[in-house]
Amino acid sequence: MDFSSKLLENAVNEIARLPGIGKRTALRLALHLLKQPKDATQFLTKALTEFRDEVKYCSSCFNISDTELCEICSNSKRNPEIICVVEDVRDVMAIESTLQFKGLYHVLGGKISPIEGVGPQNLQIDSLVEKVASGQVKEVIFALSSTMEGDTTNFYIFKQIEKYNISTSTIARGIAVGDELEYADEITLGRSILNRIPFEQSLKG
């Protein structure tokens, strides 16, 4: 792409560094900002700068939080004996929106991924093991996505905490509610048969 202006080119290149945004989309976004009042760009850049510079993490679960202890960790109605291990804040939001979980979270901040240079030391794994070692935890639920990296991370953590004799579980894999059997992949379908549950129990959901 040949740009008629360095300022425009620079803006497009910086926007196009964001994941999933190509040069054409970046150009469209830059021209959109140009049609809006200058305020719009100021609000956007101010929000991004403040977020990046001032973001804080909960000292207990490491979720993004504006306070030292996040709202979930500081809620006395939640059960601190059950810890759900997730990758990032999006997973916390997804599980919270189900209203089905009353324990606390532990946000790892990613998954073990040698290809992307993410090792256990880059994640909040030690802090989780400490939490378990302190004796306050009775159950750890693994809720990472079931990819190679997710399974590796689960297994790494499991190996570190199994000696503490607490119960561990992973979220159920199976056919999504409302999905047709014929379109399910065979691994998922196979697991959903192996891990079948008593019919009476399925009525409670």
Place this chain on the structure above:
Amino acid sequence: MDFSSKLLENAVNEIARLPGIGKRTALRLALHLLKQPKDATQFLTKALTEFRDEVKYCSSCFNISDTELCEICSNSKRNPEIICVVEDVRDVMAIESTLQFKGLYHVLGGKISPIEGVGPQNLQIDSLVEKVASGQVKEVIFALSSTMEGDTTNFYIFKQIEKYNISTSTIARGIAVGDELEYADEITLGRSILNRIPFEQSLKG
């Protein structure tokens, strides 16, 4: 969406104001910036702010330009007697990349669109008419997209400049090179038959 942090919520809301970006994508982009060094966010916000605050337009064709007169308008090898009328900088870039046009451009900055509140006075139409009235122009090529708004804008401009007895043309509509006839819409196919060209001429393209 329930956010665990006002800073995060604010950043996501501002990103999601951009066209074609929903809240989920905005959240993904915000978390991406969080994983990058602070520099990445600084470069992005600086580029956007500088672009929005310091953008300048060519005083002749009104394309985005860093100089008073843009590179195309100040190029003495280009023919100032042929003016190609386009909507915005993206169209200039698209036509320039064909290497087929040696005249100058006139960037309107949009199309007449009553629904979006864009009237002729919001576009660079008067300056185009002045250019034609000055006698320096021999041909005006309309290269707006062939939508209702584009056709309206073309016609509005045509009515203003027809008295100056210059030649006017629009870019050819027809079947795209490499496309199959059977998938073309009937209006395009119909126009491509009506506006057929001598076979020898087609060999030159």
